[in-house]
Amino acid sequence: MRALRAVGRRVGRRLVASAPALLGVVVFTFLLMRVLPGDPAVFFASGPNAGQEEIDELRRVLGLDRPIPVQLAHYLYDVGTGNLGRSLTTGQPVLRDLTERLPASLELTVTALILALGLALPLGILAALRPGSLLDHGVRLVCSLGVCVPTFVSGLLLIYVFYVVLGIAPDPTGRLDIFAASPPDITGFLLVDFLLVGDMEGWRAAAAQLVLPAATMALFTLAPLARMTRASMLAVLGSDFVRTAKSIGLGRGRVVLVYALRNALLPVITITGIVFSTMLGANVLVEKVFSWPGVGSYALDALLGSDYAPVQGFVLLMASAFVIVNLVIDTLYGIADPRVSIE
Amino acid sequence: MIPPLLQVEDLHVEFATRRGRVQAVRGVSLDLLPGATLGIVGESGSGKSVTAYAVTRLLDRAGRISSGRILFRDQDLTRASEGDMRALRGGAISMIFQNPRSALNPIRSVGRQLMDALGAHQDLSGRERRDRALDLLRDVLIRDPERRFEAYPHELSGGMCQRVMIAMAVACDPALLIADEPTTGLDVTTQKTVMDLLARLTAERNMGMILITHDLGLAVQYCGDVAVMQEGQVVERAPAATLFRAPRHAYTRRLVAASPTPRSTVQDLVGEPPRPPPPPRPQAAGTPLLLEVRDLVKRYAGFAAVDGVSFSIRPGESLGLVGESGSGKSTISRLICRLIDRSEGTILFDGQDVGGIPARDFHANPLRREIQIVFQDPHDSLNPRYNAFDCIAHPLKRMLGLRDGAKLRARVEECARRAGLPTELLTRFPHQLSGGQKARIGIARAIAARPKLLVLDEPTAALDVSVQAVILKLLDDLRREEGLAFLFVSHDLNVVRMMCERTIVLQQGRIIEEGDSRALFAAPCADYTRELLAAIPHFDPAPALAG
Structure with missing residues (x-):
């Protein structure tokens, strides 16, 4: 009870403290987009032959002729009322575009993270239990490879091996085979939606589409997680309280899992938060390679097209995601480590 | 003639370091009767802690027993399997460590750690373990054990952590307790309560105790016999009283002399003739004080x-x-x-x-x-x-x-x-x-x-x-x-x-x-x-x- 209340207080304080940061992000991206070269009016004019008049008219319609502080004030008002503007490329409100695409990105990132953690934790633990062994060097090699190879290379490599050569993976385009029926849009997460309607065949199809891009991302994030697990596990295994656990005659499994691992996971929790936030924004390349309709590729397209609103919306979304992920991590940490609750 | 509880024969321990093998313990022989107390005294690097860790086979990865025998109830611990050692640790031989706060798991409540210690050797239900753990907390004189049960080590003082550690060590009634500098870093009054508690518990339960310390006074006060170690060897062993009254080995003599006593002077410590205290400096009237704090x-x-x-x-x-x-x-x-x-x-x-x-x-x-x-x-x-x-x-x-x-x-x-x-x-x-x-x-x-x-x-x-x-x-x-x-x-x-x-x-x-x-x-x-x-x-x- 005492711990819960402490966690609640921390969450509240963090939320309040993150408001200025979010505001700063909004203002900064707004200004950044204005100083970047490229004029959306020129870009969206009817064609290269459009006259100056047409461009000026467009600028007036878009509100680009007004002074920047006025534009900023309008933008802030809109953001405050939940209006992120309209994308010039898709013609839809940015908010709708983002809510349509965010589940795709989240599904990919979360799956990749689960995959990465599922591999990294055991590998890190095993490497720490036998430092300097063949296994330890093997893990180090796999991690180095995962970091060295860029995601678009490893993605293409996986496509080549599993789709082209072995033919066991489905066509690596999009979240679902174009001929398959999509589930009703309940949560936006295909795996969840298929489960909810009980369509196991559809679920398998969606999962099959997901495996390769998720594996590509997992490979990339394996290294920080596995290395951190190994390092922190090594430190904890050499600590005084693990020696105490051995000295009272606890079994090896209990010493490693209850005494060592639970302590070693504390820094891993922090790293996981950082890795997750980075993945969410940085999976643009993976989304591009696998034609994944996520927020990353959407924002990239908008950026190339000098389409202000989606980029600003995307940055705001990422900033909010960062805040939320950090909050979750902090809460988890507060529950996992009783020492944190003392301020 | 009672057979000894523990017998260490010609023990050698070496460590693999970057500069090659280093002999930390070189031919140590010790023995301890059931219920007896032995102090091992020496300065840092003398190999006293390494000897203790060799007995419980808790040496770090780099350390290795290179030769010698450690007989505990006629079983050679140097040859015992890891499974046998697990049964002995906590069940028959327990340890207490220096720096009690870091010796306890920081994210597990002390009560649960006590229950872990009990569960390691006894087949008890959760309820029984909880009751026994509370009894143990009472035995080590922790006030309000029900509330302390849920406390984490960082919420307790160093002295209380050490008492919890003692409770864990005696939980399964071992026959031998090895205390490695158990009071270093604790205040002198806390040291006294912790040591008195240890002495009482070991006497009540007829446990043998090995006290490893750098403090001669502590060893003399709480141990029957004292062994002095220097550079990996036992240089002298004698009943506590005689060892310090009539030390035979030159190193023991130096150590005894260097230990401050209620009557010694700085010159005594290094074996020099005493000098009179510095004469008060002639102070001209009105010389200001050097420092005045108000x-x-x-x-x-x-x-x-x-x-x-x-x-x-x-x-x-x-x-x-x-x-x-x-x-x-x-x-x-x-x-x-x-x-x-x-x-x-x-x-x-x-x-x-x-x-x-x-x-x-x-x-x-x-x-x-x-x-x-x-x-x-x-x-x-x-x-x-x-x-x-x-x-x-x-x-x-x-x-x-x-x-x-x-x-x-x-x-x-x-x-x-x-x-x-x-x-x-x-x-x-x-x-x-x-x-x-x-x-x-x-x-x-x-x-x-x-x-x-x-x-x-x-x-x-x-x-x-x-x-x-x-x-x-x-x-x-x-x-x-x-x-x-x-x-x-x-x-x-x-x-x-x-x-x-x-x-x-x-x-x-x-x-x-x-x-x-x-x-x-x-x-x-x-x-x-x-x-x-x-x-x-x-x-x-x-x-x-x-x-």
Whole structure:
């Protein structure tokens, strides 16, 4: 009870403290987009032959002729009322575009993270239990490879091996085979939606589409997680309280899992938060390679097209995601480590 | 004839290091009867802890028993399987460690850890384990065990953590308890409660105990037999009383002499003829006090760490500050050194008010060179990237503006000589020097700027007794020859008595008692002082030895 209340207080304080940061992000991206070269009016004019008049008219319609502080004030008002503007490329409100695409990105990132953690934790633990062994060097090699190879290379490599050569993976385009029926849009997460309607065949199809891009991302994030697990596990295994656990005659499994691992996971929790936030924004390349309709590729397209609103919306979304992920991590940490609750 | 409980025969332990194999234990033989107590005494690096870890087979990865036998109830532990060892650890042989707080799992409540210890060897239901754990907490005199059961180690004091550790160690009624420096780092009164508790529990349960310690007094007071180790070998073993009354081996004799006792003088420690106390300096009437502190208060978040303390030091005088952890003695030393700012009160140095100068600006004040400090940890208080020469030269450059190479070198070498540091060691870095040598650098650095007041914050707490003896002697000589005044902070009352003319006893930020050292230690007025003095483990070598 005492711990819960402490966690609640921390969450509240963090939320309040993150408001200025979010505001700063909004203002900064707004200004950044204005100083970047490229004029959306020129870009969206009817064609290269459009006259100056047409461009000026467009600028007036878009509100680009007004002074920047006025534009900023309008933008802030809109953001405050939940209006992120309209994308010039898709013609839809940015908010709708983002809510349509965010589940795709989240599904990919979360799956990749689960995959990465599922591999990294055991590998890190095993490497720490036998430092300097063949296994330890093997893990180090796999991690180095995962970091060295860029995601678009490893993605293409996986496509080549599993789709082209072995033919066991489905066509690596999009979240679902174009001929398959999509589930009703309940949560936006295909795996969840298929489960909810009980369509196991559809679920398998969606999962099959997901495996390769998720594996590509997992490979990339394996290294920080596995290395951190190994390092922190090594430190904890050499600590005084693990020696105490051995000295009272606890079994090896209990010493490693209850005494060592639970302590070693504390820094891993922090790293996981950082890795997750980075993945969410940085999976643009993976989304591009696998034609994944996520927020990353959407924002990239908008950026190339000098389409202000989606980029600003995307940055705001990422900033909010960062805040939320950090909050979750902090809460988890507060529950996992009783020492944190003392301020 | 009762067969011994534990018999160590010609034990050799070696460690694989970067510079090849190092023999940490070289042919140790020991034995212990059931229910008996054995003290193993030695200085750091003597192999006493390694011997204990070899018995429980808890050596680090790099350590290895290279030869010898360890017989426990006629079973050779050097050949026992890991599974057999697991059954023995906690069930038949338990250990208690130094630094109790880090020896407990920080994210598991102490009650659960106790239940783990019980569950490791006994087949009990959760309910039974909980009840037994509560009983154990009661046995180790933890008040309000139901509430403490849920506490985490960081919520308990060091002494309480050690009592929990003791409860874990005795949970499954082992026949042998090995205590590795169980009270190092604890206050002297806490040490007494913990040791008394250990002695009572082992006697009640007829457990054999091996007490590993660097403190001769502790070993003598709580053990039947004492073995002295030096460089991986047992040099002498005898019943406690006779060992210290009539030590046979030269090393034991040196160790006994170097241990401060209620009657020893600094010269006794290093085996020199006693010198008379420094004659009081002729003070011209009206000579200002060197340091005058009035109603000093330091608050941290509303809590007064120092609460209205007043005292003064005359030029060339040595004043001792004693007290337990949390008494505010280190805070006072930092306030005087102007490393932290006071909340209230005045600090007059040489008649000038230095209390009002903010701590962050004091380094630029000409008085900075007059007040210098020697820190507790000789290692951590040296910059690892500076060699000994740079460490000593730094204050000379900063405070005296000494830039000229030849002059600087001459002054550094002079300071090093004064501090007893051979000049050929000046090019070495801290990690290449021993603890005693690093302590000498700290002293040389402090006297480099020719201060009038030297604040010594537990200068020998991290050193072995024989090194401590030499450093204390050095400080005493420096004071006599250079006319320095000392503010000597220590938790070791015997050391303060030898080093200081006057002593202040602190408790919870207030002065409990103040007076001439000899009078104060001979006849303390305050109950608290009496309690502190009574808690010091003491032994009395025969007077014939003192000379």
